[in-house]
Amino acid sequence: MDYENQSVIYKIINIENAKFYIGSSIIYSARRRKHLRDLRANKHHCPHLQAAWNKYGESSFVFRVVEVVDNKDDLPKIEQKWLDEHHGKGNCYNFARYVDNSNRGVVRTESHKLALSASLTEFYKNNPHPSKGKKHSEKSKLLMSKNRSGKPVSDATKDLIRQANLGKKASEQTKLKLSEMRKGKKKSEEHLAKFNKSVIEVTTGIVYPSLKDVKEKFEMSPGALARALKSNKPITKGKNAGKHFKYVDPNTDL
Numbered sequence: 001m002d003y004e005n006q007s008v009i010y011k012i013i014n015i016e017n018a019k020f021y022i023g024s025s026i027i028y029s030a031r032r033r034k035h036l037r038d039l040r041a042n043k044h045h046c047p048h049l050q051a052a053w054n055k056y057g058e059s060s061f062v063f064r065v066v067e068v069v070d071n072k073d074d075l076p077k078i079e080q081k082w083l084d085e086h087h088g089k090g091n092c093y094n095f096a097r098y099v100d101n102s103n104r105g106v107v108r109t110e111s112h113k114l115a116l117s118a119s120l121t122e123f124y125k126n127n128p129h130p131s132k133g134k135k136h137s138e139k140s141k142l143l144m145s146k147n148r149s150g151k152p153v154s155d156a157t158k159d160l161i162r163q164a165n166l167g168k169k170a171s172e173q174t175k176l177k178l179s180e181m182r183k184g185k186k187k188s189e190e191h192l193a194k195f196n197k198s199v200i201e202v203t204t205g206i207v208y209p210s211l212k213d214v215k216e217k218f219e220m221s222p223g224a225l226a227r228a229l230k231s232n233k234p235i236t237k238g239k240n241a242g243k244h245f246k247y248v249d250p251n252t253d254l
Contacts, residue, residue, distance in 0.1 A: 200246055202234075
């Protein structure tokens with residue numbers, strides 16, 4: 001039976017050990033051909049199935065339709081039921097746990113993450129990124145903002161963002177936007193106390209009454225000053241190299 005124009009759930013079965021891969025298709029013959037083409041080329045998306053194919057050989061695998069689905073719109077739901085029953089068990093080759101997103105629920109090792117990152121970096125050196133030049137609509141921006149709201153950002157992520165922005169200068173338009181965003185916002189007592197702290201430049205012994213005074217005197221960005229204070233070491237490069245900034249202990253007499 002060729003199952004032409006029928007929606008089906010199928011298995012690719014290893015007859016040596018009865019292990020199988022579960023899939024679905026509305027054009028079974030075409031999907032079968034693609035599986036064979038990818039497996040023969042050692043490019044199949046399912047690493048477990050590909051490894052077994054390489055080990056046992058093509059003659060050890062058969063394709064079998066295990067369910068015909070009358071309404072093709074029900075196909076993802078039916079396939080998910082099959083995956084829910086078999087995924088993660090020793091006899092199922094499927095790498096992906098969910099039909100709607102093959103990456104959801106997949107835990108990757110650090111070495112795998114690094115390999116993916118290196119591969120993508122190399123690829124986009126010679127190929128335009130699909131998002132390059134595209135701008136998000138105001139609706140999309142609002143949705144992304146809502147999704148991120150309230151979510152804590154890890155220190156590792158903060159450091160990655162900081163590294164990515166090192167050396168970059170904000171455009172006048174960006175500065176204006178940031179200024180408008182801050183207008184009217186009431187600062188907490190903790191925030192005011194932090195920015196009104198006195199700072200000493202250690203090499204000269206000069207004390208500045210606030211962070212603002214230090215930034216203006218040495219023409220430093222907020223980020224650069226924050227890093228200098230956090231490191232508690234002299235600055236190593238740039239026009240302020242050698243300068244050493246520290247918060248003044250309020251209990252110390254100067």
